[in-house]
Amino acid sequence: MKEPLKGRFSRHSSPLLVSRSYIVKMVKLLVALLLFIFASLTGVCPQRARERESKPGEMVVLSCPKRFKANLVWGHHTPQKTYFMSNMSPAELAQMGVLVHGRTFVILSAGMNHQGNYSCSERNASGMFWFTLTVNKEKSKEYDENNKYIKSCYIQESCKLNCPDVKVPSNIIRNGVTWNKDSESFAKNGYFKSVEKKDQGIYTCTRRFLYGGQTYNMTFTVELNVEPNEFEKYAEIVSPLNNQVLNVDLGKEVVIDCKAVTTGEDDLLWFSGSSSVEKNSSSPVFYNYTEEIINDERKLKASLVFKKVSEKDLSKDYTCKLDSLSQSSSLVTITLRVHKAQPSYISLAPSIVGIVVVMVVTAVIYVKLKMDIALFFRDTLGCYRRTPVDEKSYDAFLMCYESDTGLNTDDRKQLENVLEERFGYSLCLYDRDVLPGKATAEAVLDCVELSRTVVLVPTSPDPGLGSGLLSAIHEALVERQTRLILIKTDAVQVPTSGSTMETLEFLNDAGVCVTWRGTSSMSLSSSFWKQLRYYLPALQHTLTAKQDDKC
Structure with missing residues (x-):
């Protein structure tokens, strides 16, 4: 509708358009004449009014220029009447939905009744400053274009959009800002850590205010321009x-x-x-x-x-x-x-790795073969552990205890013969070395006293020594710190009395355990004989000085 009024009329323009143009020109002449008459009567030349637009329900803030010092008078001019708000009571102002505070005039929630011209002036002075307020559902494009705020940022740099601030009376409390773009909420609160070209566009910020328990809003338009980042480059x-x-x-x-x-x-x-x-x-x-x-x-x-x-x-x-x-x-x-020669860490690395590998392999071999190695040094090289000189008469005391899965008489005899005749150990045997007539408990403790090691052998049938001797032996071993070897079988043990089982558990914790696996343990190269010989003390030999030096 505006374009025909702005452009020149051609020879083919309609009479209706010509009449409208004529009317517009006449209106402009009348306005100019009225302004001339007003200036002639008052001696004041009215300034062009500052235009303001608002949506219904939004807060509007009008600020009088600073050249107006004090005793300001605010007026609302309508075709029917002029209201001077500075002369109204707070109740009347509240009824109109406005607030006057010095040079600031606030419309809390704009409505159609708030449209019109507003003025501020000093009391008893002829000068006035004018505002024209229009309330529309949508602000005109011309108004948005002339009143938008422009922010320029550079690509891949941080950017902060600032919502324009408004000076309001101290009794109106600011209550935060929200941002929108293309009618959608903008969660970044106006901040971009690294702005991109796609972030360019029109943003709307809404300032919230609290007054009298109610929330009021003001909206502003901010245009973000994202420009290429052109640093000044130096050679x-x-x-x-x-x-x-x-x-x-x-x-x-x-x-x-x-x-x-x-x-x-x-x-x-x-x-x-x-x-x-x-x-x-x-x-x-x-x-x-x-x-x-x-x-x-x-x-x-x-x-x-x-x-x-x-x-x-x-x-x-x-x-x-x-x-x-x-x-x-x-x-x-x-x-x-x-260039100063420096150690080659590259060539040194394989050496370090090789040493570590050798150490690990050596440790594994020792753990796996330590018994074989120890027995090899004893049997082949003639090296024996030095044992302090003592008054022990026997290398080991073989004591039998009752067990349903224990060694039979033949296996027990073979065990004794191999240790004495094949490996040369000096054994104390209860049925051979204890004098008749001596109390059993006393005789057993004497054998423990005279032996360097006690070997408990499970046997079946019952050797007749009684289960109480196991407890006595446990106490004697703890007191004398005598080494204990407990032989067990791999067969499932039939539960015996509670006291006997408990004593065997204590003895097992106090010494080491070697397992007899029946026929497979009869071979002298079996793990049973290796373990038993490893845990038994080295045979007491008198070493010559020459042998001592060698070992």
């Missing part, structure tokens, strides 16, 4: 570092790269002292030049080449120069020194 040498010392080997070829980044027509050169280094590859020292262009950025590289490093080369300083047209030239100076 610079990125490597090597200035005054860097490089290690080299005499007589070997060395290549030192000087790298630079620039956007202009710059050049990269090498100097030896005050003389420039040539690009001639036939010289002992020369340099090669290459460049690469990526996204309007030039990456330059000048490689200084020493065919064979000499003592003479070590005495000179070498300078890489970035010759720039847009800024002062950049210089980086380096020196060479003979």
Whole structure:
């Protein structure tokens, strides 16, 4: 509807359009005439009113310019009547839904009845400042375009949108800000950690205020423009570092790269002292030049080449120069020194790994074969553990205890014969070495006293010694700290009396256990004989000085 009024009318314009144009011109002339008459009568030239638009229900804040000092009068001018709010009581103002506080005039919730012209002026003064308020469901595009706030940020940088602040009376409390974009809630609260092009657009912020237990809102439009991040780029040498010392080997070829980044027509050169280094590859020292262009950025590289490093080369300083047209030239100076030999950790690593592997394998072998190793040293090399000189008469006391799954008489006899005749142990046997007529308990304790080790052998049938002797032996072993070996069988044990089982458990904890597996244990190479011999004390031999030195 506005476009025909703005444009020129052609010869083919309708009479209706011509009449409308004529009416508009006449209205403008009448307004100008009224303003002239008003100025002539009052001597005041009215200023153009500041336009304000608001949606129904939003809060509106009008602020009188600072040139109006004190005793301000606020007026609301309608075609029917002019209201001077400064003369109204708080109750009347509350009924109108407005609040007057000095140079600030607040409409808490704008409605159609609040449309019109508003003025502020000093009391008893002729000057006025005018506002025109329009209340529409949607703000006009022209108003939004003229009153939006613009924020510019750069791609991949942090960005904070600020909701415009409004000066309100102190009794109106600010209650937070919410953001929306394209009618959807914006959870980032106006903050972008790294803004992108897709974040560009129109944002609406809503300020909330509390007054009289009610919440009132004001909305503002903020336009975010996301622009390319164009830093001012400088030409610079990125490597090597200035005054860097490089290690080299005499007589070997060395290549030192000087790298630079620039956007202009710059050049990269090498100097030896005050003389420039040539690009001639036939010289002992020369340099090669290459460049690469990526996204309007030039990456330059000048490689200084020493065919064979000499003592003479070590005495000179070498300078890489970035010759720039847009800024002062950049210089980086380096020196060479003979490379000091350092331990090769790469070659040392396999040795360390090898040592660790050998140690682990050795430990595993020892754990698995420690009994065989110990018996080998005893039997083959004639090495024996030194045992303190004592008054013991026997190497071991073999005591039998009743067990339904124990050794029979033949197996027990074989056990005694092998230990004495095959391996040479001196054994104390109850039925052979105890004198007749002596009390059983006393005789058994005497055997324990005279023996270096006690070996408990399960037998069937009952040897007739009584289960009470086991408890006595346990006490004697603890008191005398005599070594104990408990022989068990792999057959399922039939439960015996509670006291006997409990005593056997104590004895098992106090000593070591060796398992008799029937026929498989009869072989002298079986694990039973290895374990039994390993736990038995070494035979008491008188070692000569020569043997002692060998072992």
